[in-house]
Amino acid sequence: MQFRKLEGPFCRDCGVAAFRHLTAETLVQGWWGPFSFFIANPFTLFMNLINRVRVGALAAPIPGSPALADYSAKAFPRRWEMVGLLVPLIPILLILSAASRSDSTAHSSSYPYVSAPAPIYSASDPRNAKPGDCVRDKFKGNLNAKYPELEIVPCSDARAQSVVLGQVSGLIPDFECGQKYPAADQVYSFTTSYGNGYTTTDFALCLAKRN
Incomplete structure (x- = not known):
């Protein structure tokens, strides 16, 4: 210089x-x-x-x-x-180009964290879940399933496995759920993945297993 x-x-x-x-x-x-x-x-x-x-x-x-x-x-x-x-416009153009190729995905996790493909958006999709709603893993018991996939079910349904305690939107959803909802023992996260491999967490559901 x-x-x-x-x-x-x-x-x-x-x-x-x-x-x-x-x-x-x-x-x-x-x-x-x-x-x-x-x-x-x-x-x-x-x-x-x-x-x-x-x-x-x-x-x-x-x-x-x-x-x-x-x-x-x-x-x-x-x-x-x-x-x-x-x-100086080059990095701005690269960022815009990467953002234009972004795709929205969802993944679920329980401790330890695992990724999952995006579920189909429907009335039973966990994106619609509110505190007090019950959910189940559609793939539980399926040895060929690589990732869990949740769906909303009535709490009176015998298949209901977990209850939604709340939603967080911090950078580290596992930590946020542990801080705000100590009873949470599972986390279901929604993320956005960009074309350059960078991923951000949009929000996450804090869950507690039903007895």
Whole structure:
């Protein structure tokens, strides 16, 4: 990383020429490093804009006075270095692209945590569950089933296995259920998985097994 500056005194024309030259170099050369990308280069461009206002308010050059080297009279945005403004847009475009490929899934867990494919959204789907509702694992007892899958059933139904104590939306649903609902011994979580493999928890149901 390098920091360079050009000190005056300047007249208006020389100051504007210096601004154009150094800012053009910054747009092309200044992004290539983590600290530069997020802090140093944006700060440098901002300070250059402030100084551009200052030099723009200076007096015109006096005929016959010494002149700064003529970097370029070409103004922005007619300089090719303006493409450097696209560099900070790249991560934003990547994030938007990944978000556009996101898909919503649901998974269930009991201690320890296991993932499950999304259940079919219906009236008996656990997404509709409220505190006091009863649920059962449709796959319990099926040795070929890889994941549990819950459905809402009447609490009077002999198949009812667990009761919903409440819903949490923290980053660590197992911990949140343990804190808010000490009687909870199962967690059923709904997550969103993004195209880059990143997964977030939308909410979770805290459950207690029925005796």
